[in-house]
Amino acid sequence: MSITVVGSIAFDAVRTPFGARDRMLGGSAIHFSLAASFFDVVHVVGPVGDDFDQAQYEVLRRRGVRTEDIEHVPGGRTFFWRGEYGWDLNERQTLETELGVFADFLPKLSEASASADLLFLANIQPDLQRAVREQCREARFVALDSMNLWIETARSSLIETISGVDCLMLNDSELRELTQEPNLVRAARKVKEWGPRIVVAKQGQYGAALVSEEGFFALPAFPLETVVDPTGAGDCFAGGFMGYIAAHPGAELDHSLLTRAMAYGTAMASFNVEEFGVERLPGLSTEEIAERVARLHQITQFSEQPVALRA
Ligand code: AMP
Numbered sequence: 101m102s103i104t105v106v107g108s109i110a111f112d113a114v115r116t117p118f119g120a121r122d123r124m125l126g127g128s129a130i131h132f133s134l135a136a137s138f139f140d141v142v143h144v145v146g147p148v149g150d151d152f153d154q155a156q157y158e159v160l161r162r163r164g165v166r167t168e169d170i171e172h173v174p175g176g177r178t179f180f181w182r183g184e185y186g187w188d189l190n191e192r193q194t195l196e197t198e199l200g201v202f203a204d205f206l207p208k209l210s211e212a213s214a215s216a217d218l219l220f221l222a223n224i225q226p227d228l229q230r231a232v233r234e235q236c237r238e239a240r241f242v243a244l245d246s247m248n249l250w251i252e253t254a255r256s257s258l259i260e261t262i263s264g265v266d267c268l269m270l271n272d273s274e275l276r277e278l279t280q281e282p283n284l285v286r287a288a289r290k291v292k293e294w295g296p297r298i299v300v301a302k303q304g305q306y307g308a309a310l311v312s313e314e315g316f317f318a319l320p321a322f323p324l325e326t327v328v329d330p331t332g333a334g335d336c337f338a339g340g341f342m343g344y345i346a347a348h349p350g351a352e353l354d355h356s357l358l359t360r361a362m363a364y365g366t367a368m369a370s371f372n373v374e375e376f377g378v379e380r381l382p383g384l385s386t387e388e389i390a391e392r393v394a395r396l397h398q399i400t401q402f403s404e405q406p407v408a409l410r411a
Pocket residue numbers: 107108110111112126127128180181197223224225247249330331332333334335336
């Protein structure tokens with residue numbers, strides 16, 4: 101079993117109140133694949149330029165991530181993104197986006213990537229996401245993430261791409277912008293009319309909510325004392341969520357499995373924000389992940405005890 105991901109493979113410049121990095125490995129597909137690599141084999145699809153060297157490949161290969169479908173474009177520049185956060189880490193400003201080699205990229209998947217069990221269309225131009233979706237016909241579960249840039253510049257292509265997936269995973273503000281519905285339940289209903297039967301609204305430091313055919317589930321973010329850089333948290337959430345599903349081949353994708361997948365997504369995202377970029381995940385142990393999921397379970401349980409209410 102395996103997972104294929106297409107998304108940005110990037111160099112990021114990030115400033116937060118706790119420090120800055122000028123040029124670090126990043127991109128939605130990179131954050132996703134490192135998180136998902138704790139659950140299954142991950143194939144990354146996307147282009148890089150001459151500035152992407154062995155050190156970057158090594159970060160992925162050391163976690164067993166398959167890099168055969170990372171296409172090196174001679175003479176090209178790798179996608180670059182610059183962003184800044186203030187004291188509210190749920191708000192960020194994009195200062196620069198250079199598409200570089202993504203501008204002319206036409207994905208051609210190898211047999212191994214095309215026959216993956218799960219597919220994640222991480223945040224990138226929606227035509228590219230669709231081109232990958234069309235080549236990955238056998239996937240039993242397909243999820244998609246996007247962002248305000250594509251909602252504003254490629255809305256109809258994005259909706260067409262969304263119509264071919266099982267699960268839409270967006271920040272809640274982007275979900276509101278895309279559906280033009282201020283209410284999560286109504287927004288999810290609208291998305292379901294387009295095709296996906298599952299909607300996950302990511303709410304940054306407040307956690308994430310799931311709307312499936314069977315019901316609603318919300319999970320707070322893991323209560324951390326130290327958050328250094330929220331970049332990639334959403335992709336790591338997706339990596340843990342999809343990874344958990346991939347680790348249950350043949351299981352019915354019901355509400356209860358999806359809620360447990362949410363817990364793994366929440367745990368993976370919580371590790372990622374403790375350091376800049378991808379600095380935290382490669383050194384993570386499986387025991388640390390299991391412990392954090394167990395603590396999340398403890399934190400979110402409450403004992404029900406009805407009280408006599410006054411009419
Ligand atoms: P997240 O914090 O989960 O939304 O993802 C952060 C990652 O998204 C960064 O590593 C950036 O390289 C990447 N990114 C930023 N803007 C874009 C964009 N327009 N398209 C694709 N990826 C992007």
